[in-house]
Amino acid sequence: MATFLYITLITFLATASAVNGCPPSDRAALLAFKADLHEPYLGIFNSWTGTDCCHDWYGVSCDPETHRVADINLRGESEDPIFGKAGRSGYMTGTISPSICKLERLSSLTIADWKGISGDIPRCITSLPFLRILDLIGNRLSGDLPANIGRLQRLTVLNVADNLISGEIPRSLTNLSRLMHLDLRGNRISGRMAVLATLNLDANKLSGLIPASLFNSGISNLNLSKNAFEGYLPDVFSAGSYFTVLDLSYNNFRGSIPKSLSTASYIGHLDLSHNHLCGKIPLGSPFDHLEASSFAYNDCLCGKPLKAC
Structure with a gap:
C-alpha cells in the first residue's frame, strides 16, 4: 500500500510539473x-x-x-x-x-x-x-x-x-x-521619411522634405538632427503644438524660421543650429528663453539671442 501511494505521489508531482512548466x-x-x-x-x-x-x-x-x-x-x-x-x-x-x-x-x-x-x-x-x-x-x-x-x-x-x-x-x-x-537613432537608414507618430531619428541619412503634417501629429519629442533634410520649415505651428524637444539641427533647411513657432503652447528645447536659415529670429516664447547655441552656424540669422539685425 505504501509503495502504491509513493508511486502515485511521484506520478502526480511529475504530471503537475509538466502541466505547470513550459511546453517542449x-x-x-x-x-x-x-x-x-x-x-x-x-x-x-x-x-x-x-x-x-x-x-x-x-x-x-x-x-x-x-x-x-x-x-x-x-x-x-x-x-x-x-x-x-x-x-x-x-x-x-x-x-x-x-x-x-x-x-x-x-x-x-x-x-x-x-x-x-x-x-x-x-x-x-x-x-x-x-x-x-x-x-x-x-x-x-x-x-x-x-x-x-x-x-x-x-x-x-x-x-x-x-x-x-x-x-x-x-x-x-x-x-x-x-x-x-520609436528609436532608430545611430543607424544607416536612408531614403525618404514616412509620416510617423513619435520619432528619434538623429544620426541617419534621411533626406527630402519633412511632411508638414508631422509637426501636427501629436508628438512631443521630435529629434531629426544629423540627417540631410532640406527645404523650408513648414509654417504650420499653432496653439495646439506642444514639444518637450524639437531638434532639427545639422540638416540643410533654408529660408526663415516659421513665425507660427511663437504661437506653440510649449517648446522646451529647440535646436535649429547648423542649417542654412536666414532672417530675423521671431520675438516672444519660446525664443526669449533660448541661447545662441540653438541658432548657431546658420547662413544669416539675426536678432536676440544673436547679434542685432
Missing part, C-alpha cells in the same frame, strides 16, 4: 535561440537547463496562466548581481535565430547592449501577434527593418538604436497605431 516546443525554441549566440564572460545561459524554462532560466518569464514564454529580457548593461560579480558589462556575439518566432505568445523581446550581436532582424518576427516590446538597442544588427513590421498591431516600443540598420523606413510602420516609443 517553447523550450526547444529557446535552446535553438541560445545555440546561435556566444556569451563568454557572464555565463547568463548557464541557468538554461532542465525541462522547465518557466523557472530559473535567466531572462525568461512565462505567462502564469498559459505557461507559455511571454518575455525575454537579456540586457548587456544591467544592475543584476551577475554583472557586479563579473565586474564588467556584457558582450555577446552571434545572430538572432528565427527560432525566436516559434514562441507564439511572446509579448516582450529585449536583447540589448551586447555590442557584438550581428546579422538581420528575423523577418518572421512580424508574425508574433502578441509582441508589445521589441528592444534591440546597442548591437551590430544590419540589413533593413522588416517590411511587414506594421503587422505588429500591439507593438508599443520599437527600439533598434545604435546598430547598423540600413535601407528605408518601411511604409507599414505607419500602421502601428499603439506605438508610443
Whole structure:
C-alpha cells in the first residue's frame, strides 16, 4: 500500500510539473535561440537547463496562466548581481535565430547592449501577434527593418538604436497605431521619411522634405538632427503644438524660421543650429528663453539671442 501511494505521489508531482512548466516546443525554441549566440564572460545561459524554462532560466518569464514564454529580457548593461560579480558589462556575439518566432505568445523581446550581436532582424518576427516590446538597442544588427513590421498591431516600443540598420523606413510602420516609443537613432537608414507618430531619428541619412503634417501629429519629442533634410520649415505651428524637444539641427533647411513657432503652447528645447536659415529670429516664447547655441552656424540669422539685425 505504501509503495502504491509513493508511486502515485511521484506520478502526480511529475504530471503537475509538466502541466505547470513550459511546453517542449517553447523550450526547444529557446535552446535553438541560445545555440546561435556566444556569451563568454557572464555565463547568463548557464541557468538554461532542465525541462522547465518557466523557472530559473535567466531572462525568461512565462505567462502564469498559459505557461507559455511571454518575455525575454537579456540586457548587456544591467544592475543584476551577475554583472557586479563579473565586474564588467556584457558582450555577446552571434545572430538572432528565427527560432525566436516559434514562441507564439511572446509579448516582450529585449536583447540589448551586447555590442557584438550581428546579422538581420528575423523577418518572421512580424508574425508574433502578441509582441508589445521589441528592444534591440546597442548591437551590430544590419540589413533593413522588416517590411511587414506594421503587422505588429500591439507593438508599443520599437527600439533598434545604435546598430547598423540600413535601407528605408518601411511604409507599414505607419500602421502601428499603439506605438508610443520609436528609436532608430545611430543607424544607416536612408531614403525618404514616412509620416510617423513619435520619432528619434538623429544620426541617419534621411533626406527630402519633412511632411508638414508631422509637426501636427501629436508628438512631443521630435529629434531629426544629423540627417540631410532640406527645404523650408513648414509654417504650420499653432496653439495646439506642444514639444518637450524639437531638434532639427545639422540638416540643410533654408529660408526663415516659421513665425507660427511663437504661437506653440510649449517648446522646451529647440535646436535649429547648423542649417542654412536666414532672417530675423521671431520675438516672444519660446525664443526669449533660448541661447545662441540653438541658432548657431546658420547662413544669416539675426536678432536676440544673436547679434542685432
